[in-house]
Amino acid sequence: MAMTKTAGPVLTNGGVPPFQEGRIKIRVLSKANIAIRLTMLILAVLTIVGFATFNYQGVHLLKGLMSTLANFKTIFFQPQFAHFTLLEAIYQLFITLSLGVLTTLIGAIIALFLGMLAAENLSNKTVSNSIKGFVAVIRAVPTVLWVLIFAVSAGLGSVAAVIGMSFHSISYLTKAYSESFEELNQGTIEALEGCGASWWQIVCQAVLPSSLTSLISWTFIRFEINFGVSVAMGAAAGAGGIGYDMFMDSAFYYNLHEMGVITYLILIVAMLLEFMSIKIKNKVRA
Amino acid sequence: MRSNFLMKKRLYSGGILLVLVLLAFGAASMTEFSLAKCFSSIPKAIVWSLGNFYPVADSFAKLPDILAKLQETLLISIASASVAAIFALVFALIGSRVTKINNFLATLSRLIANIFRNIDVSIWALVLLFSFGQSSLTGYFALFVASFGFLTRAFMETIDEVGADTVEALRATGANFFSIVFQAVIPMSVSQLISWVLFMIETNIRAATLVGILTGSGIGFVFDLYYKKMDYHSASLVVLSIVLSILLIEQISNYVRRVML
Numbered sequence: 001m002a003m004t005k006t007a008g009p010v011l012t013n014g015g016v017p018p019f020q021e022g023r024i025k026i027r028v029l030s031k032a033n034i035a036i037r038l039t040m041l042i043l044a045v046l047t048i049v050g051f052a053t054f055n056y057q058g059v060h061l062l063k064g065l066m067s068t069l070a071n072f073k074t075i076f077f078q079p080q081f082a083h084f085t086l087l088e089a090i091y092q093l094f095i096t097l098s099l100g101v102l103t104t105l106i107g108a109i110i111a112l113f114l115g116m117l118a119a120e121n122l123s124n125k126t127v128s129n130s131i132k133g134f135v136a137v138i139r140a141v142p143t144v145l146w147v148l149i150f151a152v153s154a155g156l157g158s159v160a161a162v163i164g165m166s167f168h169s170i171s172y173l174t175k176a177y178s179e180s181f182e183e184l185n186q187g188t189i190e191a192l193e194g195c196g197a198s199w200w201q202i203v204c205q206a207v208l209p210s211s212l213t214s215l216i217s218w219t220f221i222r223f224e225i226n227f228g229v230s231v232a233m234g235a236a237a238g239a240g241g242i243g244y245d246m247f248m249d250s251a252f253y254y255n256l257h258e259m260g261v262i263t264y265l266i267l268i269v270a271m272l273l274e275f276m277s278i279k280i281k282n283k284v285r286a
Numbered sequence: 287m288r289s290n291f292l293m294k295k296r297l298y299s300g301g302i303l304l305v306l307v308l309l310a311f312g313a314a315s316m317t318e319f320s321l322a323k324c325f326s327s328i329p330k331a332i333v334w335s336l337g338n339f340y341p342v343a344d345s346f347a348k349l350p351d352i353l354a355k356l357q358e359t360l361l362i363s364i365a366s367a368s369v370a371a372i373f374a375l376v377f378a379l380i381g382s383r384v385t386k387i388n389n390f391l392a393t394l395s396r397l398i399a400n401i402f403r404n405i406d407v408s409i410w411a412l413v414l415l416f417s418f419g420q421s422s423l424t425g426y427f428a429l430f431v432a433s434f435g436f437l438t439r440a441f442m443e444t445i446d447e448v449g450a451d452t453v454e455a456l457r458a459t460g461a462n463f464f465s466i467v468f469q470a471v472i473p474m475s476v477s478q479l480i481s482w483v484l485f486m487i488e489t490n491i492r493a494a495t496l497v498g499i500l501t502g503s504g505i506g507f508v509f510d511l512y513y514k515k516m517d518y519h520s521a522s523l524v525v526l527s528i529v530l531s532i533l534l535i536e537q538i539s540n541y542v543r544r545v546m547l
Contacts, residue, residue: 031545032477032545032546032547035542035545035546036476036477036480036546039480039484039542039546040480043364043367043368043483044368046361046364046365046368047364047365047368047369049361050361050362050364050365051365053358053361054358054361054362054421054422054423054426055358055421055422055503056421056422056423057419057420057421057422059418059419059421059423061423064417064418064423065417067416067417068413068414068416068417068418068427071413071416071417072413075413094316095316095317097313098312098313098314098316098317098319099313099317101309101310101313102310102313102314102317102319105306105309105310136533136536137529137533140528140529140532140533140536141525141528141529142492142493142495142496142528143492143496144495144496144499144506145495145509145525145528148509148513149331149335149339149525150327150331152331152334152518153327153330153331153333153334154323154327154330154331157318158317158318158319159319159320159323159324159327160327162317162319162324163324163327163328163331228406231406231408231409232406232407232408232496235408235412235500236408236496236499236500237499240317241317243408246408246409246412247412247500249412250412250413250415250416251412251415254416256413256416259409259412259413262409263405263409263413266404266405266406266409267401267404267405270404270405270406271400271404274400274404
C-alpha cells in the first residue's frame with residue numbers, strides 16, 4: 001500500500017492498471033435500487049413540503065399534543081356512562097355489527113359471481129380484465145362518498161349505508177375470490193372439460209369445493225374491516241349504531257368520559273374479531 | 287354408503303346456509319334494513335345521479351378551490367404515511383420474532399401497535415378534534431396513528447418472512463443488533479416495506495375524505511360543504527377529482543412496485 005503512494009502514476013507494470021486502494025464496491029446501482037432511493041427521496045421531499053404548507057390555523061403543536069395526551073388519559077382511565085346505559089351501548093354495538101354482517105353477505109354473494117368472471121381460468125381475458133378495471137374504479141370512490149351519494153335518494157339510514165358500504169366489499173372480495181379461484185390447478189379443469197362437464201358443473205364440483213376454505217377466510221377478514229367501516233359510517237354518514245353515539249359525544253356533548261366507554265367497547269370487539277380471523281386464517285393455511 | 291355421504295354433505299351445507307340466512311334476517315330486523323327498499327333505491331339513485339350528479343360549467347369555477355384542498359389532502363396522506371413508516375419500522379424491529387431484543391419489549395410493542403390499529407381512524411379523528419380543532423393537524427395525526435398501527439403489523443410480518451435464516455446466520459458469526467438490522471434485515475426487506483408505504487398512502491387518501499367530513503378539513507370538508515348546500519354539481523366535481531387522483535396514485539405506485547420488486 002505504501003508503494004502506490006510513492007510510486008506515482010507512471011507507466012509501471014507494463015500498462016496494467018495500478019493497484020487501487022479503497023473498498024470493493026458491494027452495492028450495484030441497479031434500476032431497482034435507483035427506484036427505491038428515488039421513491040424514498042420523493043416521499044421525504046413531499047413530507048417536508050406538506051409540513052411547510054399545512055393549514056395550522058394558529059394551533060400550537062406542543063400545546064395540542066399535551067392536551068391530546070390529557071384527553072387520552074381521560075378516555076382510557078376515566079370512562080363513564082352519561083347519555084346511555086351499558087345495555088343500550090351493547091344494543092348499538094349490535095346494530096353496527098349487523099350493518100357489517102349485511103354488507104359482508106351482500107358483498108360476498110355479488111363478489112362470488114364477479115370473482116368467477118374475473119378469474120382468468122374460468123372466463124376469457126377480455127371479460128376478466130374489464131371486470132378487474134371496473135372493480136378498481138369502484139374502489140377509487142371512498143366508501144363514505146358512496147354512502148352519501150345513495151343517501152340522497154334512499155334517505156340517511158341503514159339502506160343507504162349498506163348499499164354504499166357494499167361497493168368496497170364487492171371490489172375487495174372480487175379481487176380476493178378471483179385470486180383464490182386462479183390457484184386451482186389448470187389440469188383439474190381440463191380433465192373435467194375432457195369428461196364433458198359443463199361450466200356450472202366445473203364451478204360447483206371442482207372450483208368452489210377446493211377454494212371454499214380460502215373464500216371463508218377472506219370473507220371473515222372483510223367482515224372485520226366492515227365492522228370498522230360501519231363504525232365510521234355511523235359517525236360520518238348517519239348509518240346509526242355505536243359510531244353515531246360517538247360522533248354525538250365528540251361533536252355535540254364534548255363528553256370524553258363517554259367516548260372512553262365507546263372506545264373500549266369498539267376496541268374489545270375489534271380485537272375479538274381480529275383474534276377470530278387469525279384463528280380462521282391459521283386453520284385455512286394448515 | 288355413497289348416498290349416506292352425499293346426504294351428510296347436503297345436510298351440512300344446508301345447515302350453513304340456514305345459519306347465514308338467519309344471521310341475515312336477524313341483522314336486517316336489527317337495523318330496519320329491507321331488501322325491497324334496497325332494490326328500489328338503486329334505480330332511483332342511478333336516475334338521480336344521471337340527472338344531478340355531474341359537473342356543470344358553473345362548478346368548474348370552483349375548481350381552483352377544490353384543487354388547493356385536494357393538494358393539501360394528498361400531502362397530509364403522504365406525510366402521515368411516511369412519518370408513520372419511520373416509527374413503525376422501529377416498533378416492528380423491536381416486535382418482530384426475528385430481531386426482537388427481549389420478550390418484554392417485543393410484547394409491549396406488539397400490544398401498542400395492536401391498540402393503535404384496532405381503534406378506527408374515525409375515532410382518532412373525533413378524539414383529536416378536541417385539541418387540534420379544524421386544522422390540518424387533526425387529519426394528519428388521525429391518519430398518522432392509523433398508519434402507524436397498520437404499518438407496524440405489516441412491517442413485522444415482512445421482517446418475519448424475509449429475515450429468519452439470514453439473521454440466525456449473522457448472529458452465529460457474532461454480528462451485533464445494529465449490523466444485523468442495517469446490513470441484512472433492512473436491505474433485504476426495503477422494497478417490500480416501501481410497497482407497504484405506497485399502499486398506506488392510497489388507503490390514507492380514501493380515509494382522508496372520511497376524516498375531512500368528520501373534522502371539517504381538507505377535501506372531505508369541501509365535499510361536505512357542497513353536499514349540504516345541495517350543490518350536487520360541485521360535489522360531483524370533488525368526487526371526480528378524488529377518483530382521478532386515487533387512480534393516478536395507484537398507477538404510479540404500481541409502476542414503482544414493478545420496477546422495484
